[in-house]
Amino acid sequence: MNEKKQSAFKGLLGTRGMGAVITAFAGLLIIYVAFGIIDRNVFSGQNVMNLLRSMSKYLLIGVGQSYLLITGNIDLSIGSMVGMSAMISATLMTMGIHPIIAILVALICCLCCGVVNGILVGKFKLPPFIATLGTMFVSRGAAYMVNNNRNTDAIATGIGKEAGDRFQNFFYYGKTFGIFNTFWIALILFLLFFFLLSKTRTGRHIYAIGSNVDAAKLSGVNVVNTTIKAYLVSAVCACVVGLILCAQAGMGNMEAGNMYEMYGVAAGVIGGISPLGGTGLLLGTFAGAAVWQTLENGLNMIGAQVGIQRLVIGIIVVFSVLLDVVVRSGNFRKKSNS
Amino acid sequence: MVSMKNIVKNFPGVKALDNVSFELRSGEVMALLGENGAGKSTLMKILSGVYTKDGGSMEIFGKTYETLTPKQAQAAGVAIIHQELNMCRHLSVTENMFLGREKVDGVLLKNNEMESEAAEILGQLKIDIDPRQTVGDLPVSKQQMVEIAKALSIHAKILIMDEPTSSLTAKEIDELFRIIRKLKADGCGIVYISHRLEELQAIVDRVTIMRDGQYITSGEFHSMTMDQIIANMVGREIKEQFPRISCSKGKKVFEVRGLNAGKLVRDINFSLYEGEIVGFAGLMGAGRTETTRAIFGVDPKTSGQILLDDKEIQIQCPMDAIRAGIVLAPEDRKKDGLCTKLSIRHNLALPNLDLLCNRIGVISRNKEDQLCEKAVQNLLIKTPSVEINAANLSGGNQQKVVVGKWLARNSRVVIFDEPTRGIDVGAKVEIYNLMNKLKQEGIAVMFVSSEMPEVLGIADRVIIMCDGRITGEVMARDTTQNEVLKYATEFEKKQQAR
Numbered sequence: 001m002n003e004k005k006q007s008a009f010k011g012l013l014g015t016r017g018m019g020a021v022i023t024a025f026a027g028l029l030i031i032y033v034a035f036g037i038i039d040r041n042v043f044s045g046q047n048v049m050n051l052l053r054s055m056s057k058y059l060l061i062g063v064g065q066s067y068l069l070i071t072g073n074i075d076l077s078i079g080s081m082v083g084m085s086a087m088i089s090a091t092l093m094t095m096g097i098h099p100i101i102a103i104l105v106a107l108i109c110c111l112c113c114g115v116v117n118g119i120l121v122g123k124f125k126l127p128p129f130i131a132t133l134g135t136m137f138v139s140r141g142a143a144y145m146v147n148n149n150r151n152t153d154a155i156a157t158g159i160g161k162e163a164g165d166r167f168q169n170f171f172y173y174g175k176t177f178g179i180f181n182t183f184w185i186a187l188i189l190f191l192l193f194f195f196l197l198s199k200t201r202t203g204r205h206i207y208a209i210g211s212n213v214d215a216a217k218l219s220g221v222n223v224v225n226t227t228i229k230a231y232l233v234s235a236v237c238a239c240v241v242g243l244i245l246c247a248q249a250g251m252g253n254m255e256a257g258n259m260y261e262m263y264g265v266a267a268g269v270i271g272g273i274s275p276l277g278g279t280g281l282l283l284g285t286f287a288g289a290a291v292w293q294t295l296e297n298g299l300n301m302i303g304a305q306v307g308i309q310r311l312v313i314g315i316i317v318v319f320s321v322l323l324d325v326v327v328r329s330g331n332f333r334k335k336s337n338s
Numbered sequence: 339m340v341s342m343k344n345i346v347k348n349f350p351g352v353k354a355l356d357n358v359s360f361e362l363r364s365g366e367v368m369a370l371l372g373e374n375g376a377g378k379s380t381l382m383k384i385l386s387g388v389y390t391k392d393g394g395s396m397e398i399f400g401k402t403y404e405t406l407t408p409k410q411a412q413a414a415g416v417a418i419i420h421q422e423l424n425m426c427r428h429l430s431v432t433e434n435m436f437l438g439r440e441k442v443d444g445v446l447l448k449n450n451e452m453e454s455e456a457a458e459i460l461g462q463l464k465i466d467i468d469p470r471q472t473v474g475d476l477p478v479s480k481q482q483m484v485e486i487a488k489a490l491s492i493h494a495k496i497l498i499m500d501e502p503t504s505s506l507t508a509k510e511i512d513e514l515f516r517i518i519r520k521l522k523a524d525g526c527g528i529v530y531i532s533h534r535l536e537e538l539q540a541i542v543d544r545v546t547i548m549r550d551g552q553y554i555t556s557g558e559f560h561s562m563t564m565d566q567i568i569a570n571m572v573g574r575e576i577k578e579q580f581p582r583i584s585c586s587k588g589k590k591v592f593e594v595r596g597l598n599a600g601k602l603v604r605d606i607n608f609s610l611y612e613g614e615i616v617g618f619a620g621l622m623g624a625g626r627t628e629t630t631r632a633i634f635g636v637d638p639k640t641s642g643q644i645l646l647d648d649k650e651i652q653i654q655c656p657m658d659a660i661r662a663g664i665v666l667a668p669e670d671r672k673k674d675g676l677c678t679k680l681s682i683r684h685n686l687a688l689p690n691l692d693l694l695c696n697r698i699g700v701i702s703r704n705k706e707d708q709l710c711e712k713a714v715q716n717l718l719i720k721t722p723s724v725e726i727n728a729a730n731l732s733g734g735n736q737q738k739v740v741v742g743k744w745l746a747r748n749s750r751v752v753i754f755d756e757p758t759r760g761i762d763v764g765a766k767v768e769i770y771n772l773m774n775k776l777k778q779e780g781i782a783v784m785f786v787s788s789e790m791p792e793v794l795g796i797a798d799r800v801i802i803m804c805d806g807r808i809t810g811e812v813m814a815r816d817t818t819q820n821e822v823l824k825y826a827t828e829f830e831k832k833q834q835a836r
Binding site (some may be wrong): 204205211214218220221 | 388408409412418420424425426427428429430433434437438439440442445446447472
């Protein structure tokens with residue numbers, strides 16, 4: 001029994017990219033404890049709950065963006081899709097349309113964006129930076145246009161207070177087993193996409209096209225479809241985050257999700273996902289999102305201002321990648337010499 | 339097994355294949371020979387479904403194919419092992435072998451099953467590789483073995499190997515040949531494309547020769563002489579495969595004393611003289627490339643002196659070396675030697691901008707034109723214009739551009755690192771002539787090559803390295819390949835035990 005456990009543990013450690021994940025979790029622990037020492041409230045149960053809830057957004061965005069980073073691409077439209085999802089669902093609900101239908105419409109719109117991204121990048125070979133820059137503006141534009149360039153009214157005005165509360169509780173304010181629903185939603189999606197990436201054929205193909213797209217193609221991998229799938233994952237994540245933001249505010253905000261695509265990149269990169277493709281584990285993204293949120297939360301608790309927060313986070317991002325590069329080049333030198 | 343008749347393939351503006359016929363029987367190794375641009379790769383890409391033919395007929399195992407997709411070709415049993423290895427470096431051996439046809443149970447990947455199957459195939463081939471290892475961590479030779487294993491795992495019966503030995507050591511080549519013989523005995527047909535003619539006799543049964551997109555001849559390998567083969571490939575007699583020019587040895591130009599840099603450059607001492615080509619022989623990984631890089635200032639040195647005309651010079655970075663008159667034509671043309679997306683003009687001008695610019699840094703178009711014209715004329719670079727991208731040139735012409743960059747400067751020492759790798763016989767001779775010309779001009783030439791015949795044929799003096807040290811120095815005239823090989827395998831005890 002013990003032996004079996006040990007070998008399983010070894011297998012886990014031996015997984016490619018696990019080193020970066022462990023580093024990220026270690027960093028998370030250090031940051032968390034350091035803030036806790038400065039301010040005991042950081043350790044309080046309520047703060048932990050809040051932490052989990054607010055990191056959920058970054059986790060989802062990070063997962064979506066990580067899928068693209070692993071394929072060697074990027075999705076700049078995630079943040080705008082978040083805004084679009086929030087605005088579409090909120091607008092429909094203020095018109096008295098049932099939340100489930102509103103959610104479905106928002107989801108379909110986001111998926112359409114994802115497919116367009118995937119086709120532009122996968123089939124027409126547009127540089128992903130340019131293709132998704134386009135859809136970024138288009139979907140932000142759509143977010144503005146949905147309600148005639150205005151934020152929406154409270155969703156309760158359309159679907160009634162009871163249904164509005166139910167929607168808000170489901171996505172943001174409610175708890176299940178003592179933990180905010182937001183985190184459960186994020187966790188379930190995380191596990192789903194974790195499973196998809198590490199255990200299925202699609203996941204394997206996502207790593208393959210990020211590693212060497214020509215080799216993948218010659219091995220019979222459908223590069224276009226795989227790219228589209230990766231962009232669909234980020235679209236789903238963006239849509240859910242849009243719904244969460246809508247539930248949090250109880251209304252649609254046109255600027256919802258602004259800059260989130262970059263938070264996603266940051267979460268992935270802190271967690272050891274190479275922006276050059278082919279490597280990285282979603283577990284790292286989890287750690288990255290947690291690091292990000294812990295920093296924000298901790299800096300908030302000790303009274304640091306927004307400017308300082310941004311500054312520190314920027315340094316952490318660069319530093320974590322720098323660390324990775326230094327470690328890797330050290331490895332490389334060792335290998336080429338022996 | 340395969341019969342291709344009167345195949346025609348047109349690319350915009352070029353007839354890449356003109357009535358080419360090709361036949362492969364089971365249990366044989368067929369060498370497909372020809373200079374670069376002869377159409378060998380195009381023909382094989384048609385066979386493997388990457389390109390579609392514009393005319394002619396193609397039969398694989400008696401079945402006629404009008405159009406063929408890569409997937410169909412794979413299903414028909416055709417596998418291609420590419421010159422530039424096509425592997426996902428970040429994935430494991432197993433993952434690469436099963437890429438695109440993973441075994442699944444519902445949606446779950448059956449990792450264990452795939453792993454054991456991969457291990458079984460590797461075992462059959464007697465290849466010692468852990469199927470769980472990441473491919474990027476394996477040496478190139480092992481990566482190639484993985485490609486072969488991958489081909490076998492899809493039950494390929496027709497294997498196309500494009501320059502399989504270009505980056506292998508002698509020992510690894512033996513290992514590869516052992517596997518090829520095994521495949522042959524199992525009834526596979528193998529198409530073998532190589533520029534290294536001397537290795538053909540070890541394995542090849544028949545040859546097909548192509549030139550300029552046309553079929554020239556084919557026949558039993560043993561009924562042809564090497565000279566006939568070469569004559570058919572280049573379409574003219576090459577008088578000498580290794581033209582050597584005698585020069586009187588002049589004064590010492592360049593000296594390296596006690597150079598150390600990392601583990602593969604250890605206590606290197608040598609000198610170069612005017613009117614002399616010094617060959618550097620050795621196995622892959624002997625530290626020759628590393629030595630050139632340390633001299634040129636690419637990699638940091640831990641200790642050592644570099645003297646030019648008996649004066650010590652400091653080289654911290656390539657710029658220092660270039661200023662002192664030491665230049666390097668690196669091993670990997672596409673990666674280190676050229677900006678492939680820039681035109682020939684820009685490539686030629688790049689290291690000479692200081693000479694081409696006026697005082698405020700504006701490039702003189704006139705001077706640039708002159709430089710390009712001179713380079714194209716002197717080096718016989720075959721190109722319609724200097725404005726086309728370096729990527730579009732053949733390997734031999736690319737190499738000439740790499741060399742041409744440096745000739746505008748009055749260099750004292752020119753270092754060639756594997757200048758003839760992957761280029762055809764005709765172009766090789768042109769490169770040799772170029773080295774001879776430099777030698778006649780009194781420039782010291784350092785010539786690193788893994789191909790023993792050319793080192794012995796072109797260099798005047800040969801320095802042999804093994805494991806980062808110089809293990810021998812011989813005059814090319816008085817030595818044999820065996821002697822050089824003996825020095826090249828003089829490992830230290832510790833290494834032998836491994």
